[in-house]
Amino acid sequence: MNSGQPTITFLIFFLSLATTTLSSSDQLIRLPTDHLFCESWKYSIEANDAAVWYVVPERCVTFVKEYMNGDRYRTDSEVVADYTLEYAKTVNVSGDGKDVWVFDIDETLLSNLPYYVNHGYGSEVFDEKAFDEWVDSAEAPALPASFRLYTELQQLGFKIFLLTGRSEFQRECTDRNLQYAGFTNYEKLFLRGDSDLGKLATLYKSEKRQELIDEGYRIRGSSGDQWSDLFGFATADRSFKLPNPLYYIP
Amino acid sequence: MNSGQPTITFLIFFLSLATTTLSSSDQLIRLPTDHLFCESWKYSIEANDAAVWYVVPERCVTFVKEYMNGDRYRTDSEVVADYTLEYAKTVNVSGDGKDVWVFDIDETLLSNLPYYVNHGYGSEVFDEKAFDEWVDSAEAPALPASFRLYTELQQLGFKIFLLTGRSEFQRECTDRNLQYAGFTNYEKLFLRGDSDLGKLATLYKSEKRQELIDEGYRIRGSSGDQWSDLFGFATADRSFKLPNPLYYIP
Incomplete structure (x- = not known):
């Protein structure tokens, strides 16, 4: 698991693999798409909210590639x-x-x-x-x-x-x-x-x-x-x- | 007369209208679209590059509206x-x-x-x-x-x-x-x-x-x-x- 990524979001991502999922109480929760998450990840690292991070999260490699190029x-x-x-x-x-x-x-x-x-x-x-x-x-x-x-x-x-x-x-x-x-x-x-x-x-x-x-x-x-x-x-x-x-x- | 204008030039002109302009010296330069500029404006204010700023730039009001909502x-x-x-x-x-x-x-x-x-x-x-x-x-x-x-x-x-x-x-x-x-x-x-x-x-x-x-x-x-x-x-x-x-x- 990627140490540079917030645990909660990461875990929820694996549970969902989509933008929406049903929680145990059947309440509909929207989860961010990769693009949306990666925009927020970028915000967090640039505003120094993430502080120390080690590698780009796997789900954001394409985002970073597109951003940089x-x-x-x-x-x-x-x-x-x-x-x-x-x-x-x-x-x-x-x-x-x-x-x-x-x-x-x-x-x-x-x-x-x-x-x-x-x-x-x-x-x-x-x-x-x-x-x-x-x-x-x-x-x-x-x-x-x-x-x-x-x-x-x-x-x-x-x-x-x-x-x-x-x-x-x-x-x-x-x-x-x-x-x-x-x-x-x-x-x-x-x-x-x-x-x-x-x-x-x-x-x-x-x-x-x-x-x-x-x-x-x-x-x-x-x-x-x-x-x-x-x-x-x-x-x-x-x-x-x-x-x-x-x-x-x- | 429509045929007086080469179609390809016409097409390129309209395709590029949003991102390019002619400077006074007729040199073609790329200018960012509002959306692209406003993403960068947001980056600059959040990373404290802009420091003191007073109002949202006019061209970014729609961007901010969409961002916030x-x-x-x-x-x-x-x-x-x-x-x-x-x-x-x-x-x-x-x-x-x-x-x-x-x-x-x-x-x-x-x-x-x-x-x-x-x-x-x-x-x-x-x-x-x-x-x-x-x-x-x-x-x-x-x-x-x-x-x-x-x-x-x-x-x-x-x-x-x-x-x-x-x-x-x-x-x-x-x-x-x-x-x-x-x-x-x-x-x-x-x-x-x-x-x-x-x-x-x-x-x-x-x-x-x-x-x-x-x-x-x-x-x-x-x-x-x-x-x-x-x-x-x-x-x-x-x-x-x-x-x-x-x-x-x-």
């Missing part, structure tokens, strides 16, 4: 980028070079969809070795909405810092992939060093943001697909959550 | 309740009566949908007088998923505290509405007193939660439809965001 993912990302820019334009960027924007990388700037197409759209347990090989290939495409955002933020005068859960040994391929996808002229790329390994992403990323603040930077905004990119301490003035129904990082 | 709102709420209970059952509720759950009221326990049906589904500027009259009627129905959650949390041994942005002068009608809707046996109902008026909801609610903590209570969980129910200080161990595309409270 269809117009929804693209449009969700574009609308988030629009709200982000709407805010960014209100920031009084000073000339001292201390106004910064922090971006996560995976599913924020770069899309690993080509990897997940071949790995069950998040329904399989994370395969670190296979994913590292994919990272090493440096072939992840840019997310179009984020590319537009990245470019416009630079034009507005923000300095760009990249803060990723990837490890230091992946610096070269990560940088190569970023250049390939068009993400150039960033100020600094933070990767997990030896002392960061095993830390929860929320802590690791908070510590790195704190370093920026200690150096006199003002973190005006941050963008990430995980709540662990946006919560914790030393948070940005405004944080923007990009959609990601493929995986969860605590 | 259809299966989506109900199913979203049920799945959130499932995740909430899944967590609540992991809490070791001690026998000292200090394990508490904090609920917001409007769009959390009680539904004001009957009011919004007559007030443009959130597309109109908030009418305090009309809404106060509705509150005074004490006719708001229970949200079914929250009623189930409320009941089961009590059975699990949590003490229930209600923390609402409604004002002290609405105590009697609020309590009457809660009883009418079946929300009985709560420990205490917090409403805005004179000193709370004008405070942002995030601050007011944080202060009240702090009072609970100062009295030795452990806030194991909280449920609300607004991020201002869940953010701030003295936050619960876990917070659960219910859907609400009707309005935003900072």
Whole structure:
């Protein structure tokens, strides 16, 4: 059984295999179809109601596949980028070079969809070795909405810092992939060093943001697909959550 | 003359009318349909990307109407309740009566949908007088998923505290509405007193939660439809965001 799915709904699903069923007291209960359930599952993970989850529920694999390959993912990302820019334009960027924007990388700037197409759209347990090989290939495409955002933020005068859960040994391929996808002229790329390994992403990323603040930077905004990119301490003035129904990082 | 226009072009034009438009530079760009845009708008407000927003965009009124009256709102709420209970059952509720759950009221326990049906589904500027009259009627129905959650949390041994942005002068009608809707046996109902008026909801609610903590209570969980129910200080161990595309409270 899938640990990422609420027990009640899951059990009832197996009892029914349809959208309606008769309870023991013969009272008609409507149960959600897969599509309806998966819309709600997506709502719950994006609003952080589910908190830790491990794999996409089996009944939602098709939903996630259609979401990621269809117009929804693209449009969700574009609308988030629009709200982000709407805010960014209100920031009084000073000339001292201390106004910064922090971006996560995976599913924020770069899309690993080509990897997940071949790995069950998040329904399989994370395969670190296979994913590292994919990272090493440096072939992840840019997310179009984020590319537009990245470019416009630079034009507005923000300095760009990249803060990723990837490890230091992946610096070269990560940088190569970023250049390939068009993400150039960033100020600094933070990767997990030896002392960061095993830390929860929320802590690791908070510590790195704190370093920026200690150096006199003002973190005006941050963008990430995980709540662990946006919560914790030393948070940005405004944080923007990009959609990601493929995986969860605590 | 009909034949003067190539049929295929004509057909493509009409097929694409909903999703494409010509920019001033005659470059063909895809624009999202209302439905697609409104799905993304909903994503953005629920993930707090939009932050402060005032009214439902005109093009999304039908979307919100269908969402609120259809299966989506109900199913979203049920799945959130499932995740909430899944967590609540992991809490070791001690026998000292200090394990508490904090609920917001409007769009959390009680539904004001009957009011919004007559007030443009959130597309109109908030009418305090009309809404106060509705509150005074004490006719708001229970949200079914929250009623189930409320009941089961009590059975699990949590003490229930209600923390609402409604004002002290609405105590009697609020309590009457809660009883009418079946929300009985709560420990205490917090409403805005004179000193709370004008405070942002995030601050007011944080202060009240702090009072609970100062009295030795452990806030194991909280449920609300607004991020201002869940953010701030003295936050619960876990917070659960219910859907609400009707309005935003900072």
